[in-house]
Amino acid sequence: MAKIAYFDCPTGIAGxxxxxxLIDGGVPxxxxxxxxxxxxxxxxxxxxxxxxxxxxxxxxxVDVAIKHHHHHRHLPDIEGV
Structure with missing residues (x-):
C-alpha cells in the first residue's frame, strides 16, 4: 500500500x-x-x-555538506556589472 505525505508549507521549508x-517519517x-x-x-x-x-x-x-567551489562576487564586482 502506498503512503502519501502532504506538506503544507505556505512560507517554505528548509531542505x-x-x-x-522524511527520514523520521519512515523513508530509510x-x-x-x-x-x-x-x-x-x-x-x-x-x-x-x-x-x-x-x-x-x-x-x-540532517546536515548536507557540499564541496564549495564556486566563485564569490563582492559588491564592487556586482556594481561593475
Missing part, C-alpha cells in the same frame, strides 16, 4: 528540515543515500544525520 522529516536513510548516489554528484556532498533534543522535543538534524 535539511524536509529531509529530516539507506534508500535516500542509494537514490542520491545515482546522481553524478557522488564526491560533491556528504549527508550527516543525528538525533537532537531541543526543549523536550526530539527530531533528526
Amino acid at each position: 535539511n528540515m524536509c529531509l529530516g522529516a 536513510l539507506d534508500y535516500l543515500r542509494e537514490t542520491l548516489a545515482q546522481l553524478p554528484l557522488t564526491d560533491e556532498y556528504k549527508l550527516a544525520v543525528e538525533t537532537v533534543h531541543h526543549q523536550g522535543q526530539r527530531s533528526l538534524h
Whole structure:
C-alpha cells in the first residue's frame, strides 16, 4: 500500500528540515543515500544525520555538506556589472 505525505508549507521549508522529516517519517536513510548516489554528484556532498533534543522535543538534524567551489562576487564586482 502506498503512503502519501502532504506538506503544507505556505512560507517554505528548509531542505535539511524536509529531509529530516522524511527520514523520521519512515523513508530509510539507506534508500535516500542509494537514490542520491545515482546522481553524478557522488564526491560533491556528504549527508550527516543525528538525533537532537531541543526543549523536550526530539527530531533528526540532517546536515548536507557540499564541496564549495564556486566563485564569490563582492559588491564592487556586482556594481561593475
